Amino acid sequence: MTVATEEHVRRLPKVELHCHIEGASRAGTIKELAQANGVTFPVDDPADLYHFTDLNQFLDIYAVVCASLQTADDFHRITYECLEDAVEAGVRYREMFFSPGFVIKLGVPVSTVWAGVSAAVIDARADLDIGCRMILDFDKPSGGGHALEMADFAGAQDRDLLIGMGADSVERVDHRPFAAAYESAGRHGLKRTMHAGEDGPSDNIALAVREFGCERVDHGFRLLDDPELTAEIIDRRIPLTVCPTSNVMIANVVPDVASHPYARQRELGVLATLNSDDPGMMRFDVADEYAAVVGAFDYSLEEMEQISLDGITACWAPDDEKAALRSRFEAEFDQLRSSYGLPARNGAG
Numbered sequence: 456m457t458v459a460t461e462e463h464v465r466r467l468p469k470v471e472l473h474c475h476i477e478g479a480s481r482a483g484t485i486k487e488l489a490q491a492n493g494v495t496f497p498v499d500d501p502a503d504l505y506h507f508t509d510l511n512q513f514l515d516i517y518a519v520v521c522a523s524l525q526t527a528d529d530f531h532r533i534t535y536e537c538l539e540d541a542v543e544a545g546v547r548y549r550e551m552f553f554s555p556g557f558v559i560k561l562g563v564p565v566s567t568v569w570a571g572v573s574a575a576v577i578d579a580r581a582d583l584d585i586g587c588r589m590i591l592d593f594d595k596p597s598g599g600g601h602a603l604e605m606a607d608f609a610g611a612q613d614r615d616l617l618i619g620m621g622a623d624s625v626e627r628v629d630h631r632p633f634a635a636a637y638e639s640a641g642r643h644g645l646k647r648t649m650h651a652g653e654d655g656p657s658d659n660i661a662l663a664v665r666e667f668g669c670e671r672v673d674h675g676f677r678l679l680d681d682p683e684l685t686a687e688i689i690d691r692r693i694p695l696t697v698c699p700t701s702n703v704m705i706a707n708v709v710p711d712v713a714s715h716p717y718a719r720q721r722e723l724g725v726l727a728t729l730n731s732d733d734p735g736m737m738r739f740d741v742a743d744e745y746a747a748v749v750g751a752f753d754y755s756l757e758e759m760e761q762i763s764l765d766g767i768t769a770c771w772a773p774d775d776e777k778a779a780l781r782s783r784f785e786a787e788f789d790q791l792r793s794s795y796g797l798p799a800r801n802g803a804g
């Protein structure tokens with residue numbers, strides 16, 4: 456067992472599977488775009504924008520961020536910038552959410568959003584050392600009709616850029632009307648996921664994986680409340696995209712990372728990946744998250760390298776791309792170890 460230093464784990468190569476472009480946007484950029492689009496910005500210093508103590512307050516600020524985004528160029532800018540920031544956090548591959556429900560309500564068509572987002576992904580792939588695919592999250596409070604529209608829109612796009620459909624925003628709504636949207640997404644060959652068991656019950660996780668065909672679950676904080684479901688998730692190797700610090704800062708369902716069930720989930724054999732959720736709004740990225748779990752759970756370097764590799768297992772890239780990522784990560788693990796005077800890994804992972 457090798458001691459993991461914070462500095463070392465920040466530098467590990469990472470996959471990130473739970474991150475929202477709107478929540479990853481830079482406050483300074485949002486202020487500029489708000490001004491350009493004639494939207495009132497609620498604070499003088501953009502750094503003051505991102506203060507919240509629960510999911511509802513967070514979503515109110517999310518709405519301000521989204522109101523500032525109106526043109527395809529606006530969406531290009533925040534998508535590209537947040538991929539630049541991801542590179543700084545050591546992310547080599549990211550599957551990222553965009554949530555058009557907020558701006559659709561303000562009259563911006565989803566096609567405008569996607570024009571900017573998809574162009575930014577193509578540009579970032581060419582310019583930056585990061586791979587990326589997008590997941591369209593429908594807005595749960597907007598209901599089943601909106602969900603179905605989003606599934607059909609997503610289904611008609613290039614699958615190499617838009618790989619899946621998910622759902623976010625408040626969890627305390629009736630989820631059963633989303634069945635048709637998930638069925639349509641499946642027919643279109645989209646991968647499926649859903650925010651579930653974040654501040655709502657484990658029943659929503661059960662719905663996702665038993666009724667909606669979800670291949671991953673976003674958050675899954677409440678999974679261990681249901682031992683049978685936990686056994687099923689382990690058995691079916693359904694990954695969770697866990698965001699411990701977000702659960703402390705946004706959903707406010709746990710007082711600190713040390714009290715989070717992440718370590719217990721992994722101990723039981725759940726494929727629980729580690730992610731930031733909304734790094735811009737939280738001012739806390741996935742490198743910070745790696746450092747936070749080392750501090751909270753005393754993880755060894757081997758465990759942290761395994762967490763990094765589990766991101767590759769859980770991602771939806773084609774098999775050859777996953778194999779290439781794995782080889783690259785293993786080589787980088789050993790290079791990093793060598794730079795700290797540590798012996799190479801001995802075939803672990």
Ligand code: HPA
Binds near residue numbers: 478623625653701733
């Ligand atoms: N939960 C619900 N809605 C969201 C989240 C989240 O973690 N992030 C952005 N929108």
Ligand code: ZN
Binds near residue numbers: 473474623650
């Ligand atoms: Zn989220």
